[in-house]
């Protein structure tokens with residue numbers, strides 16, 4: 001489990017980081033928390049010649065609220081900072097919940113939000129709520145910046161739309177709509193530091209009356225190569241008040257859309273069943289929470 005030899009760079013500005021990535025290209029890897037990357041290097045799944053540690057770049061750090069834009073989260077922001085942010089808890093509850101579930105206290109104090117999306121594990125904790133909340137990623141390089149919805153950035157299991165000379169600099173979360181609420185849930189096989197067998201996030205907006213659903217996004221994790229955005233659940237629920245019959249129909253529809261595989265963590269059948277359980281639970285939770293806003 002020894003690391004191979006590599007050159008380590010620690011840029012202090014975004015320009016310096018872009019310059020290094022541009023020059024070193026595919027032989028280099030961005031190092032954020034290292035909680036995925038260093039394990040892959042120890043297991044020789046990746047053997048980059050250069051590591052570019054972005055933790056010292058202030059532009060990639062922190063959480064700020066910009067009224068016209070929404071909330072901006074630097075890609076190198078630690079999961080622990082997101083977990084403990086009162087802004088995130090108040091406006092993006094599903095992300096707050098997911099951040100608190102990732103790994104352990106030790107992992108959360110090292111791991112970053114950018115690393116979680118760039119590693120693109122189908123079971124990633126924060127990508128499901130981020131997609132449900134309408135997050136966009138900013139991809140930056142020497143050539144400038146481009147913006148992509150997170151659901152288009154993640155292409156599959158450990159595949160992203162990141163260009164060779166780009167890094168993820170920030171995430172942008174839109175201002176939540178009035179009378180909206182989001183929530184997150186996950187199922188693991190044991191009460192320990194275990195990657196999710198299934199996770200899910202719901203983001204729901206109510207009409208002015210406060211009874212009918214105006215908009216809804218339900219996103220499932222760990223049941224497809226990338227976060228799976230339900231098309232059928234909004235088609236069933238938008239324009240209606242929540243009723244037991246409709247929740248049942250919607251949860252069954254989500255099950256039908258899920259495309260899980262069987263692996264070491266759970267069978268496909270179990271995952272499908274858990275999609276049903278989580279969909280029911282989170283639809284009621286989000287609806288009730290939106291009525292209380």
Ligand SMILES: Cc1cc2nc3c(=O)[nH]c(=O)nc-3n(C[C@H](O)[C@H](O)[C@H](O)COP(=O)(O)OP(=O)(O)OC[C@H]3O[C@@H](n4cnc5c(N)ncnc54)[C@H](O)[C@@H]3O)c2cc1C
Nearest residue numbers: 030032033034035036037103112114115116118124125168
């Ligand atoms: C014990 C343990 C428990 C864990 N539990 C969970 C869990 O419950 N849920 C979960 O989702 N994950 C879990 N993980 C995985 C991991 O902690 C997360 O995926 C974490 O968010 C990765 O972030 P990082 O900053 O450590 O990324 P790194 O390891 O530094 O990087 C991961 C990948 O992303 C690239 N990268 C990182 N940042 C950028 C950027 N800004 N731009 C471009 N590329 C970038 C790196 O080059 C690398 O390829 C666990 C890991 C461990 C070791």
